[in-house]
Amino acid sequence: MGVKILAIETSCDETSAAVVADGVEVLSNIISSQVDVHRKFGGVVPEVASRKHLELINHVIKEALDQAGLDFGDLDAVAVTHGPGLVGALLVGVAAAKAVAFALDVPLIAVNHLEGHIYANFLVRPDLPFPLICLVVSGGHTDLVLVLHHGDYRLLGSTRDDAAGEAFDKVARVLELGYPGGPAIERLAREGNEEAIDFPRAYLDGLDFSFSGLKTAVLQYLHRCRQRGEEVNLADVAASFQKAVVDVLVDKTMEAARNYNCPTIILAGGVAANGRLRAALASRACQEGREVFxxxxxxxxxxxxxxxxxxxxxxxxxxxxxxxxNAVPGLPLLSF
Incomplete structure (x- = not known):
């Protein structure tokens, strides 16, 4: 077993600690989710998230070490997410990581949260070829990143308003599907007709995204139906909304791959778990002779x-x- 790193992630509402050896061997990966805590609020409450991290961080770190069968003295370094994210939540993880690194006199490594999402792919496929395009889609981020090599990134495009995951959550709230919204909409969408409602797609110049207008269009559609006394097929709404989001994500990603001549595309972030997005991107990439991971x-x-x-x-x-x-809540993804 080579370089063993204790990693800590507390950027939002998951308190997580893991021990990873040589960047590929996951000896442990403990995730304590706060979804049940925040569900009654319909979204993450920053102050509540920070307090839960404080309660859980030491227990999660101990469980990660126990599951890995290691003691603190076996560690070669400590890594932590220092941004972007909720400042209070980030501070809990940063303080814990600094304390462990100082006590053990081992290196401290600061990781950008978006960089972490990108590397979730290298965790399972360390031989991914460069250059590649990464679509990062989550509740807080929708970004297209050109990855030239390890640590060498170019941010090609971002959302100018709502992130894709944020739009999923907001539409799910209106449809009274609960939190988190992404999985709920995907489940309901399987029962609907995605061609039933022609929701708009915002195609901005360049590789930027915008989902605020789509979210508003869904709200207006529901409002009009209720004013007219028309029955709303929620499954059709969910499926049509999801298709509108996926269409834009796939089109922009393929445009980036063509512009930068990248044969490889990777997905990252919570929305990357969406089956409709995975299938659509894989299909389009196959048509153009590209691979998706x-x-x-x-x-x-x-x-x-x-x-x-x-x-x-x-x-x-x-x-x-x-x-x-220190924690940097608005930390940009730069070339490291």
């Missing part, structure tokens, strides 16, 4: 294993963080 669902949502994978490559480059490291 995505991690298993457990590595799509927030988890510490992906942070440990990203940290390993930073460790090899000697890209270490000082003990003065």
């Amino acid at each position: 995505y991690p298993p669902p457990v590595f799509c949502t927030d988890n510490a294993a992906m942070i440990g994978c990203a940290a390993y490559y930073k460790y090899l480059r000697g890209d270490l963080a000082p003990l003065t490291l």
Whole structure:
């Protein structure tokens, strides 16, 4: 067993710790979700999330070490997400990681949360060929990233308003499907006709995204139906909405792959677990002679294993963080 890294992820509402060896061997990956806590609010409450992280962080770290069969003294480095995310939540993880690194006198590695999502793919396929296009889709982010090599990224496009996952959550709330919205809409959409309602697609210049108008269109459709006393087929609404989101995501991703001559595309983030998106992107890529890869669902949502994978490559480059490291809630994805 080579380089063993304890990784910590607390950017939103999952308290997670993992031990990853050599960037590929997941010795443990403990995820304590707060979904049940936030469900009654219809979304994540930052202050509540921070307090839950405080309650759970030490227990989760201990469980990660126990499951890996290791002691603190067996660790070679400690990695942590320091942004982007909820500042209070991030601070809990950063403080814990700094304390462990200081006590053990081992290197501290700072990982960008988006970088972690990208590396969820390398966690299961370390031999992915460069260059590649990565579509990062989650509740807080919708980004197209050109990955030229390990640690060398170019942000090609982002959402100008709602992220795709955020749009899923907001539409699910209106449809009274509960939180989180993405899985609920996907389940309901399987029963509907995705061609039933022609919701708009926003195709901005370049590779940026916009989903706020689509969300508003769904609200207006429901409002008009209720005003007219028309029965609403919720499954059709869910399926048509999901198709509108997927169409734009796939079109923009394929445009990026063509523009930068990338034969390989990877998916990352919580929405990457969406089966409709996976199938549509794989189909389009196959038509153009490109390949699509995505991690298993457990590595799509927030988890510490992906942070440990990203940290390993930073460790090899000697890209270490000082003990003065702080949380950066708006941290951009830059070339490292």
